[in-house]
Structure formats: C-alpha cells, structure tokens
Amino acid sequence: MASLPEIDLNPELLAAAAESKAWPFEEAKKIIDRYRKSDFPETVLFETGYGPSGLPHIGTFGEVARTTMVRHAFHVLTEDKVKTKLLCFSDDMDGMRKIPDNVPDRAFLEPHLHKPLSSVPNPFGGDYASFADHNNAMLCRFLDTFGFDYEFASATQYYKSGRFDEMLLRAAERYDQIMAVMLPTLGEERQATYSPFLPISPKSGRVLYVPMKRVDAKAGTITFDDEDGEETTLPVTGGKVKLQWKPDFGMRWAALGVDFEMFGKDHQTNAVIYDRICSILGARPPEHFVYELFLDEHGQKISKSKGNGLTIDEWLTYAPTESLGLYMYQRPRQAKKLYFDVIPRAVDEYYQFLSAYPRQEWKERLGNPVWHMHNGNPPRIDLPVSFGLLLNLVSASNAQNKNVLWGFISRHAAGVTPETHPELDRLAEYAIRYFEDFVRPTKVYRAPDEVEREALAKLAETLAALPSGADGEMIQHAALNVARKIERYQDHSKQAPEGGPGVSVAFFQMIYQVLIGQERGPRFGSFTALYGVTETRALIEKALAGELVA
Structure with a gap:
C-alpha cells in the first residue's frame, strides 16, 4: 500500500500539485520552503518514533502511513529529483518503568524494572535477545506487511555505536542552556533533582533518575551517586548515558538532521522544548505536523492500558487495509472516534473515492485520498455492490x-x-x-403498529405490481409513492418532484426496524433490487404475521 514506486510526472500533474491544498502537499511545501535559500541535503530525512514498551498498534500505522503520504507529495513537488529516507526510530534504550499487561510472566520481568528495554530479557520466547528486540522485530514485520518503504533505527545501537556522541558532548558543553529550558517546565521538587542526563548504573544496569554532582564538558563526563551511594563518573558517550525523553527528542533531531516528523497532540506542548534543545545543539528543528488523537465511542482518549478503542488487528478482521488508510488520511487534525461502528462507512467511502478517481481532473485527483494512499497509482476496481x-x-x-x-x-x-x-x-x-x-x-425486531401494517401491506402490493427486472430507481420511486399517501410519513418541509409533500425518513426507518431489526439501512430501492422483490415481499409477509419478532 505505501511503498514509493516510480512517479509518472506529467505536466498536468505537476501544475495541479503546485496548487494543491491537500494536507500532504501543504506539509511537503513546508519542507521545500525550508531549503528555499539553500541546496537540499543529499537526503531529506523523514522520521517517525516508536516506543517498544508495547507492540505496534493502530497509531503506529497511522503515523507511518501519513508520513509516507507527505514523503510522496514531496517527491512529486521536487519532480523526484531529491533523495528521501523514512527512518522509523525505536526508543529502545528507555527504561522499563512498569511491566506491560500483555506479557506472559510478569514475575519474570520484575527484577528488570528500570533497565533499558534493550537490556530486559525477552518474555515471549523465540530467538530474540531482549524485550526490545522482540518488539522491534514485530514493528518491522508490521511495517513490511503493509509494504512501507523505511529504514529501522535502534536508539541503543545509535547510542552505543557513537552516532550520538558528538551531540552528547555538545549537550555536556551546553548543559546550563539546556537546564535553563527544562527547569521552568518542572515543579519545585523535580527541579531539585533534575538532569537531562540519565546514567546507566554500571552495577545494576538500571536507568537512573539522579541529580548530577558534576558535569565536566571538557572531559565529556558526568558524576553522580549510584544507587548504593558510591560516587561514580561516566562518559556521556558510548551508550553509558542517555538523555531524558524531551532533550532526547531535540538531540536526535540535531544529530540526524531530521527534516520532518509528525506526532500526536499529546506532544504539542512539548514541541517548543524539543525545538529549543535542537537549536541549542546547533541544528535547525524539523518541520512538524501535529495530529489529533483517537477517541473511543464515548469520546474518551484511547489508551493501551485501558484497552478501549480498536486495535489494528480488530479493524483488519472486518475490513480491508485500504479502509483504514482512508480513515488515517481524512481530517488528521480533527479528533475522531475509533470504534467498530466507523468501519462500514470507511469501507464504502474508500470505494466511492476510488470509483470517482478516473473521472476527475488532476486538481480533484490530488485532493482525492486514494491518490495519496496509493502513491499516485490507485487501482481500478469495479464494485457493483457496496x-x-x-x-x-x-x-x-x-x-x-x-x-x-x-x-x-x-x-x-x-x-x-x-x-x-x-x-x-x-x-x-x-x-x-x-x-x-x-x-x-x-438486532431487535419490533412489531408494526396499525398504520405501519397498512403501509407495509400496501408496499408489498406495490412491489408485486412492478415489472420483472425492475431496477433500484424504479423500486425506490414505487416505495416513495406508497409513503406519500400516508399522512404519518408526509414531510411538508420537502416537496416531491411531482408536487405535494416529500417523504419523511421515518418511513424507511420503520422498514428497517420491522424487516431487518436495525435502526438504519441502505437505500431501500438498491437493497430490494439486490435482495429480490419476491424475497422482500416474503420478508414483509413474515413481519405482518409476527414471525420476525418471534
């Protein structure tokens, strides 16, 4: 779904892309403006983050899918002349601050609390060396399943290999400037012990949240008291130390030269901190895109610990991946409910957009979600039934x-x-x-009252009089004619094409409540054409005989 194929750059496409207001193009234009006064780097870097304390989830899919859409829009706007890379970065050096609920043996992990996730033993079995290794492998398998084009990165590997050493030494050199950014964001008690550096205890292997006794920028070391009270000095390089998560964000951006990263609204208030840390370390912060969070059916924020909302496996049990891709594309800055009732609509909307695409001009095509979901090459699918x-x-x-x-x-x-x-x-x-x-x-069927019985009987009689092979439009028109003659179903705020009052939606609501046991249904004419006039009349007879309620 989301790999980056070769792009067919025709003049009409390029002209429409330059004017497009679709949000992936708007974000891609920010990256282009970023280099308006200079040359592009050898590779423009897009990044997404992953916390391997849990398995990849629907939010992980959304972040990578949306970033891929922006990346593809960037390729079009730059006429595919600028190399890009999507880096999926795993924060696997973070300490395990609590034991996840989904592990098979919680007691097995208790001795390893606060150790880096990449040092916590793997509780799931298999050949993975650590808890993080297992979840990182699940992330890669997850992304590969959907065909994303990306490069995986491990925080542990980057810290230990020296990829971050230059910026960590600079952080020690500019320690006071970083503290001046961080301390005003903390409470009085936390201020007294805070340090952007988190040493990894040489004795216990745990990530320590302890105050610094000394930060020696020249030597590139920090000094602190270990858990047993012994004064300890460690180099800030080589994976002996990591940064607190807020400074870590800015340091990573600076070290890697990240150009674009999106994150959820829960990061929004901290984005200015990430940016300032990045600037203090001598780099330009990346372009941001803040997306809204998902809500459950009651409007509450979805939480892994609560278990509310949908998982990606649950969605894909009942609908194709493309419907989920559409859901991620639409209104990313608007909070959306993510529960089972949204699935059918997302499925039908996807195929409606797909059906419209061949008939559209380039301006409309670039505003059509399927162009972004399929990297400019939507499939041709004939779907005669929704x-x-x-x-x-x-x-x-x-x-x-x-x-x-x-x-x-x-x-x-x-x-x-x-x-x-x-x-x-x-x-x-x-x-x-x-x-x-x-x-x-x-499903809850209800018995029709006297007015409804009369309406249904008349509907059955009208359907019987239709010619063989009547299509959905003819059936719908016949049903409307039945309803217009019944006072209960007359809607005087509407006017029928032939004159007189229109038909209230209550008529069709009644049909679905009585005949199918549901509150809503599709267009009656289309449904009856598919199900069959004879079968629909038999359903009405069952309802009138009380068999459906029984």
Whole structure:
C-alpha cells in the first residue's frame, strides 16, 4: 500500500500539485520552503518514533502511513529529483518503568524494572535477545506487511555505536542552556533533582533518575551517586548515558538532521522544548505536523492500558487495509472516534473515492485520498455492490457463507462472479464476519403498529405490481409513492418532484426496524433490487404475521 514506486510526472500533474491544498502537499511545501535559500541535503530525512514498551498498534500505522503520504507529495513537488529516507526510530534504550499487561510472566520481568528495554530479557520466547528486540522485530514485520518503504533505527545501537556522541558532548558543553529550558517546565521538587542526563548504573544496569554532582564538558563526563551511594563518573558517550525523553527528542533531531516528523497532540506542548534543545545543539528543528488523537465511542482518549478503542488487528478482521488508510488520511487534525461502528462507512467511502478517481481532473485527483494512499497509482476496481448493501443483504438473508450472498449478487448483476470480481468476494467475507460479531447480537425486531401494517401491506402490493427486472430507481420511486399517501410519513418541509409533500425518513426507518431489526439501512430501492422483490415481499409477509419478532 505505501511503498514509493516510480512517479509518472506529467505536466498536468505537476501544475495541479503546485496548487494543491491537500494536507500532504501543504506539509511537503513546508519542507521545500525550508531549503528555499539553500541546496537540499543529499537526503531529506523523514522520521517517525516508536516506543517498544508495547507492540505496534493502530497509531503506529497511522503515523507511518501519513508520513509516507507527505514523503510522496514531496517527491512529486521536487519532480523526484531529491533523495528521501523514512527512518522509523525505536526508543529502545528507555527504561522499563512498569511491566506491560500483555506479557506472559510478569514475575519474570520484575527484577528488570528500570533497565533499558534493550537490556530486559525477552518474555515471549523465540530467538530474540531482549524485550526490545522482540518488539522491534514485530514493528518491522508490521511495517513490511503493509509494504512501507523505511529504514529501522535502534536508539541503543545509535547510542552505543557513537552516532550520538558528538551531540552528547555538545549537550555536556551546553548543559546550563539546556537546564535553563527544562527547569521552568518542572515543579519545585523535580527541579531539585533534575538532569537531562540519565546514567546507566554500571552495577545494576538500571536507568537512573539522579541529580548530577558534576558535569565536566571538557572531559565529556558526568558524576553522580549510584544507587548504593558510591560516587561514580561516566562518559556521556558510548551508550553509558542517555538523555531524558524531551532533550532526547531535540538531540536526535540535531544529530540526524531530521527534516520532518509528525506526532500526536499529546506532544504539542512539548514541541517548543524539543525545538529549543535542537537549536541549542546547533541544528535547525524539523518541520512538524501535529495530529489529533483517537477517541473511543464515548469520546474518551484511547489508551493501551485501558484497552478501549480498536486495535489494528480488530479493524483488519472486518475490513480491508485500504479502509483504514482512508480513515488515517481524512481530517488528521480533527479528533475522531475509533470504534467498530466507523468501519462500514470507511469501507464504502474508500470505494466511492476510488470509483470517482478516473473521472476527475488532476486538481480533484490530488485532493482525492486514494491518490495519496496509493502513491499516485490507485487501482481500478469495479464494485457493483457496496459494503453497506452487503451487510444488509447478510442481515436480511441470515447468510452464513459467501455462497448464499453470491446467489443474490449473481442474479442481480449478470456476469458478476467471485472470479470476475475478487474484491467483492473479499468484501463478502468481511461482511459476514462483521454481521456475525456486531450486527446479529444487536438486532431487535419490533412489531408494526396499525398504520405501519397498512403501509407495509400496501408496499408489498406495490412491489408485486412492478415489472420483472425492475431496477433500484424504479423500486425506490414505487416505495416513495406508497409513503406519500400516508399522512404519518408526509414531510411538508420537502416537496416531491411531482408536487405535494416529500417523504419523511421515518418511513424507511420503520422498514428497517420491522424487516431487518436495525435502526438504519441502505437505500431501500438498491437493497430490494439486490435482495429480490419476491424475497422482500416474503420478508414483509413474515413481519405482518409476527414471525420476525418471534
């Protein structure tokens, strides 16, 4: 989904890209403006961060996917003449401050609290040397699964190999300037013990949050009291010491020359600190993009410890990856609820955008999410039935396998089979799975009242009078004619094309509540054309006989 293929740079595309207001282009233009008065570096560096205290999750996917979209937009704007790299950086030298909930043996890890994650033994089994090694491998497998083009980086390797030594020595040299930035952000008690340097105890191996007794910039060392009270001096280089997370952000940007990094809103207040540390160390801070956080169905922030919201595995159990990619593209600066009810809409919106793409001019194409999701090369997919319709077909027919669904689909759309439309076949499987887990348990049929019984009986009679092969539009029009003659369903705020009042949505809500046991459904005409007029009339007869409620 997200690798960077060769770009077909035609003049129309380039002209539209220069004017595009799509957010990936807006972010890419910031990077170009960054070098307006100088040459580009050999490689423009995009970075994302990963905390290996837990497994990669839906937020990890979103951050890498969105950064890839900006990176691709940058390639287009620079006519693919500037090399770029996406660095996925794992903060695996952070101390394990608490034992994760998802490990098989918590007692096994208790002796290793506060050690760097790369020094904590692996509790999951296998050939991985440490807890971080295991989770880093899961990250790489995760990103590879989605086809991202990236380079993995380990904080432990970078610290120990000397990649950060120059900046760590500079941090010791400019210690007072860094402290002047950090101390005003801390409470009085924390100020008394704070240091941007966190030594790794030579005796216990733990990351120590202790005050510095001396910082010798010339020697490149720090002196502190170890856990047993013994005064200890360590070099700030070679992985003997790491930085607190806020100074670490700015130091990493300075050491690597990061040009672009996005992060969640929970980092926003600290971004100015990261920038100032980076500047103190003699580098220009990268361009930022702050995205909003995801909320659960109750509007609460999603938290790994709470276990609220969706995991990426849960989403991909019920919908294709592309629907998740669309969800990540849309309105990234707006807080969005992330729970199971959003999935069907995301699926249908993805295929709607995909269907519209070939008909659009370049200006509209570059504002279409699928162009960004597929790196400028969206696939051509014919989808004669929407995901929402499939879900309601499953609901009405109680289909438990794809063969039942395909019986309806093939009758409705001649020549459409699982072989000719494999994408539709894939969606049929998702629809059955989603229905069984989320729709069936919540279905509540209700009995129609007298007005509703009369409306349904008239609807059945009208459907019976339709010519064979009536399409969705004809069926919808016939249903509207039934509703217009019933006072309860007349909407005087609307006007029918033929004159007179329009039809209230209450009519179709009633149909889905009584016939399918759901509050909402797709367009009635489209559904009936797919399910079948005869089958819909039989469903009405069951409802009138009280069989559905029973």
